[in-house]
Amino acid sequence: MHRYIIKRLIYFIPVLVGVTFIVFTIMYLTPGCPATIRLGDQATTEQIERMRELMGLNRPFLVQFGSYLWGLVQGDFGRSLHTNRPVLGEMMIRFPNTMMLAAGGMAIAVVIGVLVGVLSSVKQYSFSDTIAMLFALVGISVPNFWFGMMTILVFAVWWSGAFGYSLFPSSGFDDGIRSLVLPALTLGTSSAAIVLRMTRSSMLEVLRQDYIRTARAKGLKERVVVFKHALKNALIPVVTVVGLQFGFLLGGAVFTETVFSFPGSGRFIVEAIRSRDLMVVQGGVLFLAIAFSFINLLVDLLYAVIDPRIRTQYKAQQWNIPWLRRVKKYGQ
Amino acid sequence: MGKKLLEIKGLKVHYITDDGTVPAVDGIDMEIEEGESLGLVGETGAGKTTTALGVMNLVPDPPGEIVDGEIIFNGENLREKSREAYRKIRGNKISMIFQDPMTSLNPVYTVFDQLEEVIKLHQKVSSSEALQRAKEMLAKVGIPEERGEEYPHQFSGGMKQRVLIAIALACNPALLIADEPTTALDVTIQAQVLEVMKDLKKQFNMAMILITHDLGVVSEICEKVAIMYAGKIVEFADLESLFTKPSHPYTVGLFNSIPDPEEDVTELTPIKGLIPEPTELPPGCVFHPRCPDVMEVCKGSFPETVELSPTHRVACYKYHEGIGGEPK
Numbered sequence: 001m002h003r004y005i006i007k008r009l010i011y012f013i014p015v016l017v018g019v020t021f022i023v024f025t026i027m028y029l030t031p032g033c034p035a036t037i038r039l040g041d042q043a044t045t046e047q048i049e050r051m052r053e054l055m056g057l058n059r060p061f062l063v064q065f066g067s068y069l070w071g072l073v074q075g076d077f078g079r080s081l082h083t084n085r086p087v088l089g090e091m092m093i094r095f096p097n098t099m100m101l102a103a104g105g106m107a108i109a110v111v112i113g114v115l116v117g118v119l120s121s122v123k124q125y126s127f128s129d130t131i132a133m134l135f136a137l138v139g140i141s142v143p144n145f146w147f148g149m150m151t152i153l154v155f156a157v158w159w160s161g162a163f164g165y166s167l168f169p170s171s172g173f174d175d176g177i178r179s180l181v182l183p184a185l186t187l188g189t190s191s192a193a194i195v196l197r198m199t200r201s202s203m204l205e206v207l208r209q210d211y212i213r214t215a216r217a218k219g220l221k222e223r224v225v226v227f228k229h230a231l232k233n234a235l236i237p238v239v240t241v242v243g244l245q246f247g248f249l250l251g252g253a254v255f256t257e258t259v260f261s262f263p264g265s266g267r268f269i270v271e272a273i274r275s276r277d278l279m280v281v282q283g284g285v286l287f288l289a290i291a292f293s294f295i296n297l298l299v300d301l302l303y304a305v306i307d308p309r310i311r312t313q314y315k316a317q318q319w320n321i322p323w324l325r326r327v328k329k330y331g332q
Numbered sequence: 333m334g335k336k337l338l339e340i341k342g343l344k345v346h347y348i349t350d351d352g353t354v355p356a357v358d359g360i361d362m363e364i365e366e367g368e369s370l371g372l373v374g375e376t377g378a379g380k381t382t383t384a385l386g387v388m389n390l391v392p393d394p395p396g397e398i399v400d401g402e403i404i405f406n407g408e409n410l411r412e413k414s415r416e417a418y419r420k421i422r423g424n425k426i427s428m429i430f431q432d433p434m435t436s437l438n439p440v441y442t443v444f445d446q447l448e449e450v451i452k453l454h455q456k457v458s459s460s461e462a463l464q465r466a467k468e469m470l471a472k473v474g475i476p477e478e479r480g481e482e483y484p485h486q487f488s489g490g491m492k493q494r495v496l497i498a499i500a501l502a503c504n505p506a507l508l509i510a511d512e513p514t515t516a517l518d519v520t521i522q523a524q525v526l527e528v529m530k531d532l533k534k535q536f537n538m539a540m541i542l543i544t545h546d547l548g549v550v551s552e553i554c555e556k557v558a559i560m561y562a563g564k565i566v567e568f569a570d571l572e573s574l575f576t577k578p579s580h581p582y583t584v585g586l587f588n589s590i591p592d593p594e595e596d597v598t599e600l601t602p603i604k605g606l607i608p609e610p611t612e613l614p615p616g617c618v619f620h621p622r623c624p625d626v627m628e629v630c631k632g633s634f635p636e637t638v639e640l641s642p643t644h645r646v647a648c649y650k651y652h653e654g655i656g657g658e659p660k
Contacts, residue, residue, distance in 0.1 A: 211438040233440055
């Protein structure tokens with residue numbers, strides 16, 4: 001198991017280099033010279049030229065990429081072109097907020113999605129199943145930002161109009177958990193719909209399996225058959241979706257954070273795009289990519305917790321590195 | 333004669349689909365005494381498994397439905413039982429083993445988990461006693477107890493079937509229904525599993541319904557045989573009279589299709605034709621289109637059952653007085 005984790009961490013390296021390359025290339029090809037942005041519109045050509053020299057922008061593409069990579073290895077994600085503050089530090093202040101928001105959204109999505117999904121699979125084609133599927137359709141189709149504004153309208157504006165106080169704050173992050181409710185709900189709705197659909201179809205598949213018949217033949221209560229025997233098996237594909245959705249939520253938080261003026265990393269990046277702060281965009285996107293990779297690893301480990309077959313597979317992992325094999329072979 | 337354990341009277345299980353109603357089990361009668369083994373023999377699609385699921389009250393609903401009949405177990409009509417009461421009988425007094433051991437164990441729980449579960453469910457025992465009992469059961473089916481901590485995917489097919497047998501027998505049932513327990517296993521393992529079942533049946537003194545299409549297996553284990561064809565029991569007899577005097581033309585056809593190892597056979601002699609589509613059963617006797625002895629009367633209605641002897645009955649016009657020309 002440890003071996004598997006270490007192996008996965010080693011596989012991170014090429015993935016991260018690849019992601020960095022893509023992000024770096026896009027930023028490199030983006031029109032607009034960082035030196036000009038840094039100095040402002042009034043700068044003279046000579047000043048800009050000197051700044052380009054100073055920032056190393058005259059060097060060939062690959063050299064620039066290499067030095068950026070080298071910086072990353074040392075924890076240097078670059079500095080903001082406007083404030084000159086390190087991107088990593090700025091992200092570290094805001095990312096926990098986004099993480100909390102995404103976790104909240106995911107919690108809502110998982111609780112609603114799995115529960116309703118299970119019920120809906122047990123009562124397939126019933127009235128409640130139809131209602132659940134309708135909810136799923138609406139949940140997927142409704143745009144995030146619109147739904148966010150609607151929650152603000154209902155819970156903050158109308159509610160305070162009717163009762164004189166607002167049930168949940170509609171912006172910022174000053175009220176602890178309470179200020180998380182509306183943005184998390186907004187963020188989680190579409191994921192809830194996707195998790196619901198996945199749970200339902202996975203459960204329908206599992207409920208047809210022979211071992212469910214065995215469980216019933218034992219005389220188990222239907223509740224035990226569904227939640228103990230079926231659900232644990234049905235969760236495996238659901239975990240995949242939850243993992244992917246979590247990554248999506250980190251990125252999708254951009255809209256939600258903007259609607260709710262939430263001090264998260266998504267809004268930070270959006271503001272950087274507006275002010276053409278290329279270094280922040282580049283570092284921020286990379287930071288999120290790394291976070292996403294880690295979440296993926298966690299998901300893969302979660303599989304092993306649920307499914308003993310995968311656990312056995314992980315345990316059996318060998319170091320499959322060609323040169324190491326060759327060294328061993330010749331060593332004998 | 334021992335005490336009657338299970339008596340099925342006029343059981344009808346229908347599958348109701350958009351394409352029409354399929355009478356998978358169409359009015360069957362059979363009985364089984366305590367400690368006795370009954371072989372339920374027939375082709376695929378004859379309704380053997382549906383009969384078993386009917387007794388267990390596990391017919392998938394929808395589309396299946398028990399439409400008529402009585403299932404009397406230990407003097408009580410099971411069809412009048414509440415779901416809750418039925419649940420307490422299932423896995424406890426009546427157990428079932430299924431056809432495919434590879435997929436019949438839950439892959440995410442250990443063998444002990446799955447074995448202890450049924451013990452704890454039906455018997456008032458503590459966890460440690462349940463574990464002890466689970467270990468004993470594993471030993472009885474010949475699996476080392478330390479392997480109980482393992483998961484089903486670490487077991488071979490034969491071992492999985494033995495685990496399933498252990499689960500089925502854990503609560504000492506009065507009746508075990510074994511639905512083709514060896515069909516999915518290879519031949520050497522088949523013998524092994526059958527041996528275990530025979531052994532345990534004697535030890536536990538339980539009755540058994542063995543569903544199979546292998547008359548050889550039946551002759552080894554069973555005392556009674558029911559031959560099923562297209563949802564009907566066409567012949568019901570004790571082992572000896574069935575093997576010495578097979579009476580229904582279908583049974584005769586089954587025996588004829590077994591090649592004789594003594595003779596130099598180049599070609600098998602199958603029963604002509606195919607089992608009919610379940611949605612388009614022929615009128616009259618369901619077997620008449622394939623029957624070598626077909627008469628005009630066979631096309632009219634399904635024949636009443638005739639008793640050839642107290643332990644041998646057959647549903648065929650050949651044995652009807654005044655029709656078949658061969659009065660009793």
